[in-house]
Amino acid sequence: MPLSAAESEEDELSEIIVQAPEPRYVAATNRDRIGRVWVPVMINDRGPFRLVLDSGATHSAVIPSVASALQIPLDRSPPVKLLGVTGTAVVPAIRVDSLSVGDLLVAPSTLPVVNDVFGGAQGLLGVDGMADKRIYIDFRNDFINVSYSRNRRAAGGFDTVPFLKTEQQLLMVDARIGNLNIRAIIDTGAQASVGNEALRHALATRYVRKHNAIDEITGATGEMQPGTAANISTLSIGNLTLRGARVTFGDMHIFDHWKLRDEPILLIGMDVIGLLDTLVIDYRRRELHIRARISG
Numbered sequence: 001m002p003l004s005a006a007e008s009e010e011d012e013l014s015e016i017i018v019q020a021p022e023p024r025y026v027a028a029t030n031r032d033r034i035g036r037v038w039v040p041v042m043i044n045d046r047g048p049f050r051l052v053l054d055s056g057a058t059h060s061a062v063i064p065s066v067a068s069a070l071q072i073p074l075d076r077s078p079p080v081k082l083l084g085v086t087g088t089a090v091v092p093a094i095r096v097d098s099l100s101v102g103d104l105l106v107a108p109s110t111l112p113v114v115n116d117v118f119g120g121a122q123g124l125l126g127v128d129g130m131a132d133k134r135i136y137i138d139f140r141n142d143f144i145n146v147s148y149s150r151n152r153r154a155a156g157g158f159d160t161v162p163f164l165k166t167e168q169q170l171l172m173v174d175a176r177i178g179n180l181n182i183r184a185i186i187d188t189g190a191q192a193s194v195g196n197e198a199l200r201h202a203l204a205t206r207y208v209r210k211h212n213a214i215d216e217i218t219g220a221t222g223e224m225q226p227g228t229a230a231n232i233s234t235l236s237i238g239n240l241t242l243r244g245a246r247v248t249f250g251d252m253h254i255f256d257h258w259k260l261r262d263e264p265i266l267l268i269g270m271d272v273i274g275l276l277d278t279l280v281i282d283y284r285r286r287e288l289h290i291r292a293r294i295s296g
Contacts, residue, residue, distance in 0.1 A: 028139040028274050034191045035274020037137055039125050041101045044070055051125040052118050054189025055171045061112040062123035067094050082112045084220035085254045102146030104129050124189055135281040149284035161238040163286040168258050176236040182264045190269030193247050199264035200249035215248040240292050245272050
């Protein structure tokens with residue numbers, strides 16, 4: 001299949017992309033693992049530290065070993081309240097002079113310090129400072145680039161999906177499960193895809209009950225909440241359709257916080273996002289540009 005338009009964009013980025021050694025910064029989803037996006041971030045001009053890209057988080061956070069490496073005691077700043085999918089927690093925080101990757105520079109910044117719940121990463125990179133940025137994530141070629149948005153349309157071979165306006169400034173898009181129209185939140189920091197109870201009730205006759213199982217969802221606070229998991233028939237975002245995605249349904253704390261309890265909502269995690277070939281998040285244009293993975 002011709003990929004000339006996409007290849008030309010990759011050539012343009014080749015000189016500024018951060019190419020990661022194994023273990024990779026960008027991994028696709030397959031049978032054996034859930035994909036991830038680990039971003040090499042400099043903090044106070046030290047590092048890089050590998051942080052999980054979290055499009056569902058307002059602010060960044062780090063684990064205690066990062067604070068130790070930066071030689072910043074945990075008692076210098078007052079604790080902060082951390083919000084996660086499954087609950088809230090009051091945690092220590094550190095004040096840093098700068099946090100940077102690519103064209104992103106956040107300075108100064110207060111970073112919550114949380115226990116290691118990020119699967120080997122050293123924290124998470126939130127969306128603070130991303131309003132005029134463009135994130136290019138290529139699962140096939142294992143690279144990520146954070147740059148200023150040039151306000152350009154999607155390259156050939158990509159589907160464009162606009163963001164919806166929300167009070168919470170979430171990365172929300174229109175989606176469809178079977179023939180049910182829903183709203184979906186793109187959350188690169190979540191491993192699993194999670195639906196609220198309203199979505200479960202709306203799909204009560206559309207998934208196979210005998211495949212239901214009990215899952216536990218762990219948020220950034222480390223708190224766990226149980227949910228009921230099932231495979232859904234088809235999930236469509238723009239012109240892309242995925243089959244057999246697994247969703248855990250539950251009355252998660254985050255849906256209450258976002259005031260999204262009463263309508264069907266799906267939080268799409270890396271178990272689905274990592275099935276893509278390439279994902280572009282253009283915050284200036286308020287668009288996703290997505291390219292499906294090529295079989296074979």
